[in-house]
């Protein structure tokens with residue numbers, strides 16, 4: 350009985366931990382040119398207070414993206430001589446280059462489970478959507494199309510990725526499975542269609558829901 354109570358308590362604490370980490374809205378990351386440089390990643394309170402320069406580097410830093418647990422921020426930096434995807438702790442420590450390729454890499458986007466990062470790279474001669482493990486290992490080209498493919502965005506269940514592609518002569522919003530299969534044109538419009546963003550999964554509003562939400566997130570692929 351003691352064991353059951355103990356397990357249950359641990360589960361509740363873990364679920365509440367995830368819930369509070371996932372509490373949205375108290376910080377905003379952004380890129381700024383305010384220091385006369387070519388772009389830095391800042392984080393401020395959601396009310397605009399206390400902006401802090403996290404990158405503080407003379408080369409360009411752009412496109413910040415929070416990990417789902419709020420512990421890390423991925424971004425694009427030109428500090429190594431060309432644009433790469435980096436990740437750092439949310440306070441700015443441990444800035445790590447995840448890509449190390451002479452081509453342009455940009456637009457990092459975390460999978461909802463935090464295990465993978467999608468991004469855009471020109472390494473195969475034109476922009477494609479790639480996904481890699483969150484430590485930078487195992488990058489996979491998901492698009493393989495001679496047109497430019499840009500701006501990946503994961504679905505909240507992690508099963509699909511939306512992006513923009515000019516493969517039919519102008520930019521459209523497409524969606525693929527997370528392994529790159531089954532590309533579907535969602536817009537079919539002669540104007541440029543860009544910058545997709547999925548609506549979020551509804552979050553918990555009670556502690557009971559928070560527990561099951563934590564469990565659901567734990568079990569998601």
Ligand SMILES: [Ca+2]
Pocket residue numbers: 431432433448449450451452453454
């Ligand atoms: Ca690069």
Ligand SMILES: [Ca+2]
Pocket residue numbers: 475476477478492493494495496497498
């Ligand atoms: Ca392409």
Ligand SMILES: [Ca+2]
Pocket residue numbers: 519520521522536537538539540541542
């Ligand atoms: Ca279009």
